[in-house]
Amino acid sequence: MLAIRLPQDIETRLENLAQRTGRTKSFYVREAIMEHLEDLEDLYLAEQVLRRVRSGEEQTYTLAEVEAKLGLAD
Template identity: 65%
Template structure:
């Protein structure tokens, strides 16, 4: 169960869409979350990895080093 508070303008737009299409507001809220959840998780992961690199907890290598390591040089 999830309850969210939306700005009045967004709530009105969501209600208008639901009314116009015969779907529920919940349907569209769920669709929006599903559409963007992967993207938000990717952003969080990238930010964590960047923090690890900046703090020295993780290191990077160049593409050339990676290709050499796995024997896939051009």
């Protein structure tokens, strides 16, 4: 169970949408979270990798280096 507080204007929009479509507010909140959660996960994971790269903990390779290592270079 999760309880959240929304600004009144967002609550009103959500209520109107639910009433106009016959769906519940919970349905739309769940849909919005599911849609956005993957983007947030990608963003935060990318930021972690960027920190590791900048601190020297993780190495990067150019496309040419990867192609050469895999024997794909011309």
